[in-house]
Amino acid sequence: MATAADETTLAQRVEQLKETGKAQGVVISTADYTQLKALNTALPFAGRQVDYMRFFLSSSMVAMQPYFAQDILDPGGYFYGLNLTTKRLIFGNRKLLMNPHAIIVGHTGSGKSVLIKATEIFQTLISTSDDILILDPQNEFKEIVEKYGGSYFDLTPKSKIYINGFEVSDAVFYADKDTKEKFIATQTKYAKSLVAAIMTNILFTQEHATVVSRATRKMFDKIFAQKKLKKQATLRMLREEIKLELENAKDDYDRSIIKPIYNSLEEYTDGSCDMLAYPSTVRLDNRMIGFGLKNVPPDNWEPVMVTVMHYTSTRMEYNQEAQRATHFIVDETQVVSRKGTSAEQLNTAVATFRKYGGICTMAMQNITAALENKMLKELFSNCNYKCFLDQGGADANALAQIQELSQTEFNALSSEEVGRGVMVWGKKVVLFDAKISKENELYPLINTNFHEKAKEAEKKKQKQRQEQQESNDRIEEIILQMAELAPVTVRDLLSVLEITQEEAEKQLSFLCQQGYLIKSEEAGNIRYQKAG
Incomplete structure (x- = not known):
């Protein structure tokens, strides 16, 4: 309905x-000579006085059919x-799903990282008291975690940097x-897993495990003996x-069991890979923690x-009690x-974290690679929230x-539209658009497009150079004005x-x-005066 104060307007x-x-x-027609009746027809509480009808496309009608149009x-x-x-906003509460875990799939540049940051990080920080742990193989989340x-x-x-x-x-x-004993048991299990992973190409036997368990117990006995x-x-x-x-071993056989353990640990305590050897240098009790593995x-x-999965499991158990x-x-x-x-650790985590109140979100680039990995295929079956962005023909x-x-x-999976795709939410399947406008204040922070970020960085440098100039x-103008009145010194400038x-x-x-x-110089003092 259009109104105006005069006919021209x-x-x-x-x-x-x-x-x-x-x-x-859309074709818009005017209701010539029937304006009053058209007004009465347009009002929500009036009857139809103008018999205007329009056709509905099937794509429009489906939005009015609850059996076919699904909303979240x-x-x-x-x-x-x-x-x-349906053109409605999507509001999803993963805690209400039977299994809250998620998998988000999309090629580089399809918008999966932006979606994760905008939902699982920003909204979690703002609207909940939940913790966030991030496993980051490409160090992509470092900026947002620290910011x-x-x-x-x-x-x-x-x-x-040590963990x-x-x-x-x-x-x-x-x-x-009792709490200390439970803690030692958990740490002993971790110690055995860690040493087994470190002893590459060496069969980790029960005898090795016994040595590690005994040493771990003695270590924590000394720690808990402190006042x-x-x-x-x-x-x-x-x-x-x-x-x-090793020094107290009774015979050569015992030494042959203990020595490979001792030698294998050298690289992780005194060698090049020492990031697991010392007390943590970053707060482990923070609400949001990222692990950069690049x-x-x-x-x-x-x-x-x-080590990372051990910490994650321990944090999950602690948060469950809290x-x-x-x-x-x-x-x-x-x-x-x-x-x-x-892959096995990750699959176990997804399967078990749920009972600890864990909500796992996994991002990957394509479906084909996932299907070739049995463990990843199992991960799909454990997720009630799946999000598929641009996949291309083969992956679709x-x-x-x-x-x-x-x-x-x-067909929607091949649209090549950034941020668009198919969302599976429990038994519901919807086409969605999660693209964020470049004008949004959050866009520079969550954007991962290399070329856009490089261009923005260059613009920022140019602006800084301009401001500096x-x-x-x-x-320079102030210095020249001062020097025109009287000779100046460095101290004069610092005072102004x-x-x-x-x-x-x-x-x-x-x-x-x-x-x-x-x-010029007078009595050991260097002065500057305006030329001419």
């Missing part, structure tokens, strides 16, 4: 409406985007005997205990993964799962093996301008070179 508005409708494929509108849910069929107060472990060898899987918290140190928690249990301390076992050498991948949910995000899952034991066909979709839904021009002594000397030297100032 009304005609202009009608034309604008027609042009707007035309751009959207969970109470207390996160905002996931727009339902392209929002999280702790990020960039597990690069010799980087002076200690044996760390004893104050709560455990001052707890009762105050001053010294932490570490991998280096465990190796020292194993060294004592620079972990392939030969050291397994021990690092064992009645707090934990969001566990795994980026580039296909990278994590290349090693057999890593492969998807049919694990997810039944209609032809329309399959403008600042220098203002400083907010610059360092080095910057003041540099500016004065530049103005002398340009011929604007003349340098």
Whole structure:
């Protein structure tokens, strides 16, 4: 309905409406000589006085059919985007799903990282008290974790960033005997898994396990014998205990069992891969923690993964007792799962974390690679929330093996529209759009497009150079004005301008070179006066 104060303005508005409708494929007609009846027809409480009818396309009608058009509108849910069929917003609460775990699949640039950051990180931080743990094989989440107060472990060898899987918290140190015994049992299991992963190409037997268990027990007995928690249990301390076992061995056979353990640990305590050897240098009790695995050498991948998954499991159990949910995000899952034991650990985590209040979200690039990995295929079956972004023809066909979709839904997987795809939510399947506008204030932070980020970085540098030049021009102008009134010294500039002594000397030297100032010395004091 168009209204105006005069006929000329009304005609202009009608034309604008027609042009707007035309751009959207809608033909708008005027109700000439029946305006009053048309008004009564348009009012929500009036009857139809103008017999205007229009055709409905089947794609429009489906939005009005509850048996065919599905919506995801969970109470207390996160905002996931727009339902392209019904044009309604999608609000999903994963805690209401039978199995809250998720898998998000999409090629590089399809929008999966943006979707994870906008939903599983931002909305979790803002609307809940849940914890967030991130397994980050490409170090892609480092910026966002640090910006929002999280702790990020960039597990690069010799980087002076350490994660200690044996760390004893104050709560455990001052707890009762039963709690300490349970803690030691858990840490012993971790120690055996860690040493087994470190002893590459050496069969880890029950005899090796017995030595590690005994050394771990002795290490924690010494830690708990302290009056105050001053010294932490570490991998280096465990190796020292194993060294004592070696020195006290009764015969050559016992030494042959213990020595390979001691020698294998050297690289992880005194060698190049020492990031597991010392007390943690980053807070482990932070609400959001990221583990950067990009620079972990392939030969050291397994021990690092064992440590990260051990910490994750321990944190899950602690949060369960505190009645707090934990969001566990795994980026580039296909990278994590290349090693057999890593895939097995991840599969076990997805299967067991649910009972601890864990909500796992796994991202991967394509379906084909996942189907070739038995463990990853099992992960799909354990997820009630699946999100498929642009897949391309081959991967869309492969998807049919694990997810039944209609032809329309399959076609949507090849749209090449960033942020668009198919969302499976329990038994519901919807086409969705989660694209974020570049004008959104959050876009620069969650955007992962390399070329866009490089272009933005260059624009930022240019702006900084321009601002620096403008600042220098203002400083030069002030210096010349001061020098015109009387000779100036470096001290004079420091008392007037907010610059360092080095910057003041540099500016004065530049103005002398340009011929604007003349340098002179009187009684040991260097002065500058305006030339001419």
